[in-house]
Amino acid sequence: MSSDAHWAPLPPFSTGIRGRCPRCGQGHLFKGFLTLRPNCEVCGLDYSFADPADGPAFFVICFACVPSVALAVWIEVAFQPPFWVHLLTSLPFMLLTCIPPLRPLKGWLVASQYFYKAEQGKIDRQPPG
Numbered sequence: 001m002s003s004d005a006h007w008a009p010l011p012p013f014s015t016g017i018r019g020r021c022p023r024c025g026q027g028h029l030f031k032g033f034l035t036l037r038p039n040c041e042v043c044g045l046d047y048s049f050a051d052p053a054d055g056p057a058f059f060v061i062c063f064a065c066v067p068s069v070a071l072a073v074w075i076e077v078a079f080q081p082p083f084w085v086h087l088l089t090s091l092p093f094m095l096l097t098c099i100p101p102l103r104p105l106k107g108w109l110v111a112s113q114y115f116y117k118a119e120q121g122k123i124d125r126q127p128p129g
């Protein structure tokens with residue numbers, strides 16, 4: 001069950017955002033909120049290839065954190081509200097836009113690594129002669 005030849009390629013976006021195995025689309029990718037399982041419980045794919053590093057955090061910072069902080073600054077500058085208004089507006093908005101996207105983004109990046117066979121760069125040295 002370790003050969004990729006038995007498995008039709010699955011689109012990384014649909015398997016990744018659902019947190020499913022990038023090879024079979026059935027098994028689970030995560031064992032916690034963001035912790036990857038060691039392998040797929042259905043097809044046995046070893047997830048040791050997966051290393052999205054800071055990728056999910058980068059996308060969340062760019063597309064959720066910065067707009068959230070901009071909203072909080074705009075509320076502060078435009079209305080100069082008491083502190084508790086930020087607790088009811090800025091903080092929940094920031095948490096809701098920054099935390100939930102992490103898991104589907106990580107799943108999508110891991111599935112894309114598998115799909116495009118992305119791995120650490122190596123120098124391919126030919127023997128002389």
Ligand SMILES: [Zn+2]
Nearest residue numbers: 021024040043
């Ligand atoms: Zn699988």
